[in-house]
Amino acid sequence: xxxxxxxxxxxxxxxxxxxxxxxxxxxxxxxxxxxxxxxxxxxxxxxxxxxxxxxxxxxxxxxxxxxxxxxxxxxxxxxxxxxxxxxxxxxxxxxxxxxxxxxxxxxxxxxxxxxxxxxxxxxxxxxxxxxxxxxxxxxxxxxxxxxxxxxxxxxxxxxxxxxxxxxxxxxxxxxxxxxxxxxxxxxxxxxxxxxxxxxxxxxxxxxxxxxxxxxxxxxxxxxxxxxxxxxxxxxxxxxxxxxxxxxxxxxxxxxxxxxxxxxxxxxxxxxxxxxxxxxxxxxxxxxxxxxxxxxxxxxxxxxx
Numbered sequence: 001x002x003x004x005x006x007x008x009x010x011x012x013x014x015x016x017x018x019x020x021x022x023x024x025x026x027x028x029x030x031x032x033x034x035x036x037x038x039x040x041x042x043x044x045x046x047x048x049x050x051x052x053x054x055x056x057x058x059x060x061x062x063x064x065x066x067x068x069x070x071x072x073x074x075x076x077x078x079x080x081x082x083x084x085x086x087x088x089x090x091x092x093x094x095x096x097x098x099x100x101x102x103x104x105x106x107x108x109x110x111x112x113x114x115x116x117x118x119x120x121x122x123x124x125x126x127x128x129x130x131x132x133x134x135x136x137x138x139x140x141x142x143x144x145x146x147x148x149x150x151x152x153x154x155x156x157x158x159x160x161x162x163x164x165x166x167x168x169x170x171x172x173x174x175x176x177x178x179x180x181x182x183x184x185x186x187x188x189x190x191x192x193x194x195x196x197x198x199x200x201x202x203x204x205x206x207x208x209x210x211x212x213x214x215x216x217x218x219x220x221x222x223x224x225x226x227x228x229x230x231x232x233x234x235x236x237x238x239x240x241x242x243x244x245x246x247x248x249x250x251x252x253x254x255x256x257x258x259x260x261x262x263x264x265x266x267x268x269x270x271x272x273x274x275x276x277x278x279x280x281x282x283x284x285x286x287x288x289x290x291x292x293x294x295x296x297x298x299x300x301x302x303x304x
Contacts, residue, residue, distance in 0.1 A: 003045065003059055009098030011060045012067050014038050016090050019073075019082035023250075025269070027156075028080050028149045032057055061145065065138050066101035069108045075145055077276070078152025079269055144297045155272045158290055159245060166289075167216035171243050172196050173286035174271070177278035180210065193232055198241075207237030208262070215244040223251040226263065233261045241266065 018034040019026060026034075036056075039045075045056035064080075067073040072086030089097060162170065165188050172182045180198035196212035197204070213229050215221045221244035229240045240263040242248075242256075247267045256263045266274070279292050 003055070005098045006095040008059055008063050009094035009096075009101075011035065011039070011056065012063050012101065013090060013092070013094055013097045015060060015064060015080070016067065016072060016082055016086050019080060020087060020090060024082040024087075025079055027078055027152050028075070028145065029078075029153060031080050032060065035060065061142050062138060063098070063101070065141050066098075066105040068141075070101045070104035072101070075148075077269070077273055078145075078148040078150075140297070147295070147297065152272065155275075155290075156268065159268065159271070162216065164214070164216045167245065168195050168214045170289050171212065171214050171266075171271075172198075173282060173289050174275055174278060175210070175212070176286060177282035178274075179281075193228065208239040209235070209237050210239050210241050212241045212243065215242070215246065217244075218246050220244065220247045220249045221252050222249050223255045226252050226255040226259070229263060230255075230259055230261050233263075238262075239264065243267075243271065245271070 014035045015031050018031050018038065022030075022034075039056070041056055045054070045059075047055045049055055049058055051058070064073060064075075067086070067089075068075060070085070070089070072083055072089045074081040074083060089100070092100065159167065159170070165186075168185065172185045175182055175196065175198045180200065181202050181204075182196055182198050183202070183204070184194070184197040186195045193213070194211050195214040196210070198210035198212060200206045200208065211229070211232055213225065215225060221242060225242060225244075229242055232238075233240050238261070240261060242263065243266040245268050248256075248265060253265070256265055275290060276292065279287060
């Protein structure tokens with residue numbers, strides 16, 4: 001028995017609800033895992049398709065494309081982000097949710113091909129026809145999203161296997177790729193408060209001068225770590241940077257925003273994106289700390 005539109009709407013709506021419960025963003029594979037826990041899936045929905053994916057998961061990925069077109073969801077580098085419009089859409093019943101998102105997707109395809117008034121075929125045939133003609137059909141979008149999810153998992157596995165000092169060296173390499181000099185990277189031993197000093201010039205005579213704390217653990221960095229860093233920003237031109245592979249508590253983020261001292265933060269998602277962005281500018285020795293192999297895809301059409 002085919003999965004109904006209402007049920008499909010429930011799949012995608014549940015994904016948005018999961019994001020709302022997790023600071024509005026999560027890696028896509030974590031969203032899928034949480035959605036599976038929330039749903040009472042039937043044997044038919046759990047059935048594995050020839051491509052090796054469960055029927056319900058394939059449907060979820062297929063119809064989240066509609067949610068992206070509707071402006072409810074953003075997918076970037078294997079992470080899904082809930083938008084403000086998406087938060088409003090969660091209040092819709094599952095069938096209305098599905099139909100609204102589908103209409104947004106169809107409108108995007110129509111806009112790509114020209115005025116709706118010039119098209120006379122049945123709406124379902126229209127969708128199939130435009131899918132075939134579109135430069136980046138839904139299947140391509142899903143393939144790219146799957147590839148990004150796999151890449152994200154590989155990044156996390158690699159970073160998770162690093163010890164605290166290897167992770168610290170990774171951050172220092174990133175900063176050098178961003179054009180900073182790193183005259184001090186803390187050696188193994190007792191923690192002295194500052195893990196990395198990073199300057200815009202070799203002598204540190206030009207602001208900003210970064211004082212960096214690096215936290216490599218599964219737990220989120222707490223507010224006391226932020227307060228400790230604030231206390232180390234004594235000179236004019238000092239900027240604090242706190243890097244946490246486990247993310248930050250809401251209290252820590254609030255302390256960063258309200259601080260009278262300039263403090264920036266980098267979490268795991270930021271790190272992965274920044275490493276990709278600055279990789280080509282790194283020295284070969286630094287690249288080896290987390291080497292990349294680039295694969296090109298036809299870029300999916302961005303939602304308008």
